[in-house]
Amino acid sequence: MQQYPVSDILDVCVEAGRVMLENGAETYRVEDTLYRIAKSYHLKNINVFVVPTALIITVEGEDGQDHTELLRMNDRITNLEKVSMVNDLSRQLSKKALPPKRVTEKLNNIKNTPTNFTRLQRNSAMAVACGGFTLLFGGSYLEILPAFIAGGLGHYLFEVVNNYTNVSFFAEMVASFFIGLLAVLFTTLGFGQDLNVIIIGSVMSLVPGMAITNSFRDLMAGHLLAGVAVLAKAFLTAGAIGIGVAIVIAFL
Numbered sequence: 319m320q321q322y323p324v325s326d327i328l329d330v331c332v333e334a335g336r337v338m339l340e341n342g343a344e345t346y347r348v349e350d351t352l353y354r355i356a357k358s359y360h361l362k363n364i365n366v367f368v369v370p371t372a373l374i375i376t377v378e379g380e381d382g383q384d385h386t387e388l389l390r391m392n393d394r395i396t397n398l399e400k401v402s403m404v405n406d407l408s409r410q411l412s413k414k415a416l417p418p419k420r421v422t423e424k425l426n427n428i429k430n431t432p433t434n435f436t437r438l439q440r441n442s443a444m445a446v447a448c449g450g451f452t453l454l455f456g457g458s459y460l461e462i463l464p465a466f467i468a469g470g471l472g473h474y475l476f477e478v479v480n481n482y483t484n485v486s487f488f489a490e491m492v493a494s495f496f497i498g499l500l501a502v503l504f505t506t507l508g509f510g511q512d513l514n515v516i517i518i519g520s521v522m523s524l525v526p527g528m529a530i531t532n533s534f535r536d537l538m539a540g541h542l543l544a545g546v547a548v549l550a551k552a553f554l555t556a557g558a559i560g561i562g563v564a565i566v567i568a569f570l
Contacts, residue, residue: 324379326418327359328387331366333425335373336389338404340429342396344532345369345544351408358411369544370394370551396528403428437477444523445470451522457515464501464510465519472497473523487558490524494562497521502566521559526552 331352338348345368356364356377363378376386407424410416435443448469452461476493480486501516510516529552537545 321380322359322418324361324377324385327356327361328375328377328385330418330421330425331355331375332373332387332389333422333429334404334408335368335375336391337425337429338401339368339370339373339391340394341400342394342398342528342532343401343404344539345536345548346539346541347401347405348373349541351405354408355411358408358415360415368541370547397433399434400428400431403431437474441470441474441477444473448520448523450519452515452519455515455518457512457519461510461512461515461519464504464516468497468500468504468516468520469523471500472520476524487554490555490558491562493524494521494559495565496562497524498563498566502570517563521563524555524559526555529555 334355335348335352338351339345343351348368349366352366352368352373352375353364356366356375361377361379363376363384365376367374371391373389373391374386376384379385404425407421407428411421445466449462449466452465453459457465472493475496476489479492480489483489497520498517501510501513501520504510504516505513529548533545533549533552535545536548539545
């Protein structure tokens with residue numbers, strides 16, 4: 319097998335980990351993928367450590383020396399299609415190792431792949447989901463349309479504020495406050511009857527369901543540090559939603 323510089327292989331592993339972490343992959347999945355990529359190049363003593371905000375990979379080179387790379391993460395979104403694409407690439411490498419330069423090009427193509435849905439489509443889908451949740455929580459058909467409007471506009475406001483401030487806690491609090499205001503306005507005007515159901519259904523667009531799921535999957539996989547960190551962020555999000563709604567309720 320052709321030998322490649324260890325630094326180039328580590329660069330490939332780190333870039334693969336970056337794409338996966340940026341797009342919402344679980345930490346144990348990232349660790350397993352990076353291990354498989356490094357293993358496909360026949361590296362030895364592979365050690366991978368991943369938390370939601372960083373990853374470290376250490377391998378042993380042909381000279382017997384350890385080589386380490388560290389990546390610090392800040393931005394995270396949810397795009398499981400890109401996670402799946404990196405997984406597929408790692409499986410291809412397990413069958414046949416490609417030159418690191420070519421793999422890097424493939425990873426850049428994955429990273430630069432545009433999202434399949436526009437902002438309007440995303441917010442429309444959120445609005446439909448929020449309307450449906452009102453029935454799930456025991457509301458009547460009168461609450462569907464108010465929750466549809468409040469949930470869709472609330473999620474749109476969340477995206478705008480988050481892009482502007484890059485502080486998700488503040489964006490979630492502002493969005494939930496706005497949703498609470500709309501729910502109160504709708505019920506005051508007779509546009510819906512059950513205020514609680516409208517609010518609960520509407521804020522479901524902000525609930526960190528994926529973070530909670532990933533945290534428990536990490537905990538069950540034995541990744542205690544990563545699982546607790548993700549769960550703590552989910553609790554902060556829940557707190558932000560509660561604070562925003564509570565401010566509205568307090569002034570009723």
